[in-house]
Amino acid sequence: MRRALALLMLAPLLLGAAKPVLVPDVSQRDIDIIYSFTGAELLLFGAILYPRGRVPDPGKDQADIVIVVKGPTEAVQVREKQKVAGIWVNAERMRYRSAPTFYAVASSRPLDTIVDDRTRAIYEMGLDRLQLSPASGTSADTQQRFAAGLVDLRRRHGLYYESPDAVEITDGVLYRARIPIPARVPVGRFTAETFLVRDGHVLAAATREIIIRKSGFERFVARAANHASLLYGLCAVALSVVLGWGAGALWRRF
Amino acid sequence: MDLYLPVANISVNALVIILLGGGVGFLSGMFGVGGGFLTTPLLIVYGISPTVAAASAASQVTGSSISGVSAHFRRGGVDMKMGGVMVIGGVMGSLAGAGLFSLLQQTGQIDTVIAILYVVLLGSVGSLMATESIRAIRSSRSGTPSRPRKRRHHPLVASLPLRTRFYASGLYISPLAPLLLGFGVGILTTLLGIGGGFILIPAMLYLLGMQTRVVVGTSLFQTLFVTASATMTHALTTKAVDIVLAALLLLGSVTGAQIGVRFAQKIKPEYLRLALAVLVLLVAFRMALGLGWRPDEIYSVEPL
Numbered sequence: 001m002r003r004a005l006a007l008l009m010l011a012p013l014l015l016g017a018a019k020p021v022l023v024p025d026v027s028q029r030d031i032d033i034i035y036s037f038t039g040a041e042l043l044l045f046g047a048i049l050y051p052r053g054r055v056p057d058p059g060k061d062q063a064d065i066v067i068v069v070k071g072p073t074e075a076v077q078v079r080e081k082q083k084v085a086g087i088w089v090n091a092e093r094m095r096y097r098s099a100p101t102f103y104a105v106a107s108s109r110p111l112d113t114i115v116d117d118r119t120r121a122i123y124e125m126g127l128d129r130l131q132l133s134p135a136s137g138t139s140a141d142t143q144q145r146f147a148a149g150l151v152d153l154r155r156r157h158g159l160y161y162e163s164p165d166a167v168e169i170t171d172g173v174l175y176r177a178r179i180p181i182p183a184r185v186p187v188g189r190f191t192a193e194t195f196l197v198r199d200g201h202v203l204a205a206a207t208r209e210i211i212i213r214k215s216g217f218e219r220f221v222a223r224a225a226n227h228a229s230l231l232y233g234l235c236a237v238a239l240s241v242v243l244g245w246g247a248g249a250l251w252r253r254f
Numbered sequence: 255m256d257l258y259l260p261v262a263n264i265s266v267n268a269l270v271i272i273l274l275g276g277g278v279g280f281l282s283g284m285f286g287v288g289g290g291f292l293t294t295p296l297l298i299v300y301g302i303s304p305t306v307a308a309a310s311a312a313s314q315v316t317g318s319s320i321s322g323v324s325a326h327f328r329r330g331g332v333d334m335k336m337g338g339v340m341v342i343g344g345v346m347g348s349l350a351g352a353g354l355f356s357l358l359q360q361t362g363q364i365d366t367v368i369a370i371l372y373v374v375l376l377g378s379v380g381s382l383m384a385t386e387s388i389r390a391i392r393s394s395r396s397g398t399p400s401r402p403r404k405r406r407h408h409p410l411v412a413s414l415p416l417r418t419r420f421y422a423s424g425l426y427i428s429p430l431a432p433l434l435l436g437f438g439v440g441i442l443t444t445l446l447g448i449g450g451g452f453i454l455i456p457a458m459l460y461l462l463g464m465q466t467r468v469v470v471g472t473s474l475f476q477t478l479f480v481t482a483s484a485t486m487t488h489a490l491t492t493k494a495v496d497i498v499l500a501a502l503l504l505l506g507s508v509t510g511a512q513i514g515v516r517f518a519q520k521i522k523p524e525y526l527r528l529a530l531a532v533l534v535l536l537v538a539f540r541m542a543l544g545l546g547w548r549p550d551e552i553y554s555v556e557p558l
Contacts, residue, residue, distance in 0.1 A: 239501060
């Protein structure tokens with residue numbers, strides 16, 4: 001009985017041995033935002049370990065890598081402008097419970113050629129497959145329109161993007177991809193999910209976390225603005241008074 | 255030179271912001287206005303969120319008005335009693351403005367209201383100033399001095415109770431009039447991030463009938479305290495004051511303002527007023543176009 005139980009617990013490991021395993025890593029686990037921050041570039045790399053070291057023939061049944069980097073999710077409200085009585089005003093709105101603040105997907109080939117729609121929906125692969133959880137119940141058409149508007153807006157800010165062909169696979173074993181992070185990135189806990197895909201199936205997956213935070217003076221200022229608002233406001237007023245007065249006094253000498 | 259703004263959460267070119275502050279400061283020194291009506295829209299165009307732009311522009315106006323106030327004060331050009339009453343009204347107005355701001359933000363109409371207010375206020379003040387300055391230029395060219403307008407306050411102001419004497423302004427009116435005026439301008443200060451000088455000055459001249467000698471100084475006095483109060487209100491409620499952005503704007507604007515003041519001394523005042531009127535009308539026209547044209551962004555996203 002005990003032996004059978006031990007065998008049962010070992011079973012996943014034994015079964016797993018028949019499947020490839022991903023060993024991922026990132027160039028930076030922590031990204032510190034300081035005064036000179038203009039964005040960052042993450043290097044995601046790793047190895048595909050095949051059982052008993054047998055690498056499948058390249059070209060015959062090629063494996064692909066898909067990397068999804070996601071920022072912390074937040075509840076958002078999307079507003080749509082419409083022309084009312086000659087002027088453009090915010091008319092309709094839609095709430096979403098979980099929109100990622102950052103979303104990038106990199107793959108070794110275009111996504112629609114390596115995975116089917118269902119798999120893409122399950123793993124949220126692709127900008128058209130984000131699970132935004134709309135909170136307001138409306139028709140699918142309206143939801144589609146607002147989701148497209150949200151994605152388009154954030155894509156043009158560099159916060160959402162797809163880069164097919166960004167993942168390079170060397171000798172079928174090593175992979176690497178560069179993910180640019182824009183300066184207007186939100187702070188928080190990011191996840192980098194790596195998927196090994198073959199014949200439209202996800203064979204292996206692995207996740208790494210990246211923490212993006214303000215540091216040094218930037219952290220101090222942001223914390224002060226939120227936690228010591230009164231003192232912060234007084235400092236801002238004092239700064240403007242001193243600078244204004246100082247410049248006036250300085251210029252009178254000329 | 256790129257610099258990350260800790261509250262705006264965006265990286266900006268520090269030189270561009272300093273130059274922007276300098277340009278606005280130059281105009282504000284030249285025309286004697288705070289310049290908030292230019293800073294806020296320009297910052298929004300640069301990609302800074304409207305709330306952070308309005309909150310940080312207010313502190314820039316504080317900085318550029320202080321040297322003006324001290325100069326006018328030495329010359330005896332500030333009516334402290336009148337200014338004090340207006341500041342009380344202005345501070346109450348800026349608090350009411352903050353309430354209105356968050357109410358409009360919830361309904362999503364803040365941008366439209368701001369744009370319409372800009373068009374109406376700038377458009378009417380700009381055309382008033384333009385016609386007045388063109389008339390002044392014409393009369394100075396033809397050589398016939400224009401008949402000086404008889405200084406008197408509006409009949410509505412005269413009907414208010416509790417009259418008191420404002421010696422420096424040469425007035426015997428109810429303090430309720432400047433209190434209400436200050437209140438209205440205070441609301442605009444928080445909503446639009448402007449000092450309100452371009453509304454206060456005509457109102458003080460034509461509604462209250464104050465002596466011209468103390469109008470600019472008293473208006474700057476009111477602007478100084480009410481923008482400081484608006485900065486505090488934003489710091490406590492929206493938490494959107496970016497001190498780094500404010501410092502960059504101030505560095506540019508306090509220098510630009512001093513250059514502008516010296517530049518203005520070489521130009522005839524009526525031409526200056528005409529130039530300011532044209533500038534104000536241009537901003538109003540651009541805003542009006544923005545209301546009617548299809549905007550670049552149909553969708554906007556805000557966190558809940």
